[in-house]
Amino acid sequence: MIVFSNDLDKTIASFIIANGAAAMGRKVTMFFTFWGLNILRNPDGAGVKKDILSKMFGMMMPKGSKKLSLSKMNMAGIGPKLIRYLMNKKNISSLEELMDQAKKNGVIFVACNMSMDIMGIKKEELIDGVTIGGVASFLGSAEDSDMSLFI
Amino acid sequence: MIVFSNDLDKTIASFIIANGAAAMGRKVTMFFTFWGLNILRNPDGAGVKKDILSKMFGMMMPKGSKKLSLSKMNMAGIGPKLIRYLMNKKNISSLEELMDQAKKNGVIFVACNMSMDIMGIKKEELIDGVTIGGVASFLGSAEDSDMSLFI
Amino acid sequence: MIVFSNDLDKTIASFIIANGAAAMGRKVTMFFTFWGLNILRNPDGAGVKKDILSKMFGMMMPKGSKKLSLSKMNMAGIGPKLIRYLMNKKNISSLEELMDQAKKNGVIFVACNMSMDIMGIKKEELIDGVTIGGVASFLGSAEDSDMSLFI
Numbered sequence: 001m002i003v004f005s006n007d008l009d010k011t012i013a014s015f016i017i018a019n020g021a022a023a024m025g026r027k028v029t030m031f032f033t034f035w036g037l038n039i040l041r042n043p044d045g046a047g048v049k050k051d052i053l054s055k056m057f058g059m060m061m062p063k064g065s066k067k068l069s070l071s072k073m074n075m076a077g078i079g080p081k082l083i084r085y086l087m088n089k090k091n092i093s094s095l096e097e098l099m100d101q102a103k104k105n106g107v108i109f110v111a112c113n114m115s116m117d118i119m120g121i122k123k124e125e126l127i128d129g130v131t132i133g134g135v136a137s138f139l140g141s142a143e144d145s146d147m148s149l150f151i
Numbered sequence: 152m153i154v155f156s157n158d159l160d161k162t163i164a165s166f167i168i169a170n171g172a173a174a175m176g177r178k179v180t181m182f183f184t185f186w187g188l189n190i191l192r193n194p195d196g197a198g199v200k201k202d203i204l205s206k207m208f209g210m211m212m213p214k215g216s217k218k219l220s221l222s223k224m225n226m227a228g229i230g231p232k233l234i235r236y237l238m239n240k241k242n243i244s245s246l247e248e249l250m251d252q253a254k255k256n257g258v259i260f261v262a263c264n265m266s267m268d269i270m271g272i273k274k275e276e277l278i279d280g281v282t283i284g285g286v287a288s289f290l291g292s293a294e295d296s297d298m299s300l301f302i
Numbered sequence: 303m304i305v306f307s308n309d310l311d312k313t314i315a316s317f318i319i320a321n322g323a324a325a326m327g328r329k330v331t332m333f334f335t336f337w338g339l340n341i342l343r344n345p346d347g348a349g350v351k352k353d354i355l356s357k358m359f360g361m362m363m364p365k366g367s368k369k370l371s372l373s374k375m376n377m378a379g380i381g382p383k384l385i386r387y388l389m390n391k392k393n394i395s396s397l398e399e400l401m402d403q404a405k406k407n408g409v410i411f412v413a414c415n416m417s418m419d420i421m422g423i424k425k426e427e428l429i430d431g432v433t434i435g436g437v438a439s440f441l442g443s444a445e446d447s448d449m450s451l452f453i
Contacts, residue, residue, distance in 0.1 A: 002451070004315060006374075009185055013155055016265070020286040034311055035374055053388070060375060072157075072186055073211060086204070086269045114318070118388045135322040142449050147293050149153070149301040150451040160336055164306060167416070171437040223308075223337055224362060237355070237420045298444050300304070300452040 003036035008068035022105035033112035054120020173256035184263035205271020324407035335414035356422020
């Protein structure tokens with residue numbers, strides 16, 4: 001599964017699919033690239049040294065799963081709050097719980113090294129338990145897989 | 152095939168692919184989730200009882216295939232009209248005809264129960280011939296499938 | 303691989319995946335449809351005769367790979383320049399180089415005939431080395447394929 005987007009709605013969908021497949025005993029690898037990297041950023045991460053451009057980029061992009069927007073009906077941040085409220089009311093796990101479940105279920109998180117390079121994101125800025133890999137690592141696991149999605 | 156988006160352009164693409172595959176004798180399951188649910192809403196559906204939040208959500212989202220917007224160049228509704236006009240002029244089936252063909256060709260429409268729950272959409276609000284299912288039902292059919300797409 | 307979008311970021315991702323797979327000795331077919339067709343437009347293409355609607359459409363859409371926008375943080379054209387600058391600085395091939403590599407690596411480019419018809423784009427307006435095909439041609443190659451993505 002390639003997670004390219006950092007929209008809250010698509011991110012939730014990707015983790016629900018990943019957890020569903022893992023619950024069925026399947027091996028799941030999520031490859032986070034481009035905007036998707038932001039999902040893996042640690043909101044409490046200590047500052048690392050960066051050039052100005054990377055710093056600017058870092059500030060303009062959402063820092064971690066709690067800052068994500070909706071792809072539609074975002075309404076200046078009301079939309080994400082609403083979705084999170086409704087999920088909670090319907091007893092559906094929050095995105096952060098889904099991410100924890102995924103880790104516990106053995107879903108492998110890979111951060112795309114080329115995207116990290118372009119966006120100036122360093123390993124220390126990411127949450128724990130993330131592997132760094134390239135497109136070849138993704139293609140390797142996709143090849144052995146029954147299903148591949150670009151989200 | 153997971154239909155996550157409710158953009159007119161992506162919806163048309165998904166039904167063209169579905170019909171193409173069905174015409175080649177393939178079994179096709181379309182799993183409508185999140186915004187994609189709106190494609191299945193019956194525009195003439197009678198009102199059902201809902202709480203205020205679900206009612207608001209329902210009013211803000213497109214009610215059925217005829218209300219969909221383009222992902223790009225929507226131009227306040229001119230874009231979709233233009234695309235529909237051009238498709239008609241070039242003798243390509245309209246989205247509604249494509250949907251009818253899909254049903255006749257045996258394409259299975261599944262509406263995601265979790266998304267229905269979150270968005271407060273009830274079965275009675277959907278068009279006929281839609282099954283309700285969860286992510287496990289999607290994964291089950293994806294597993295036996297040659298191809299899976301996230302649209 | 304279906305390339306539906308003409309966002310710069312998604313286009314780069316699709317060619318990096320295509321080149322990665324080709325480098326691993328895999329056969330790759332990229333099927334360009336809807337907005338994705340614009341990636342294949344030749345910026346220096348001579349004018350062809352068109353009706354007014356097709357001409358308008360043509361003018362409003364990006365003419366070739368150099369005119370593409372980002373799906374997020376486009377900032378009136380600064381975003382794409384920034385991404386291209388950063389890729390260059392990090393010694394990553396530009397989109398145009400990636401496209402050349404793909405061709406050299408034997409990646410097959412197919413332009414969707416139905417989309418060309420709708421948008422009024424003619425074969426002469428596309429870059430060299432593009433095959434014209436329909437959804438059946440895509441499904442045929444997807445069927446024999448280990449992996450299919452909708453980008």
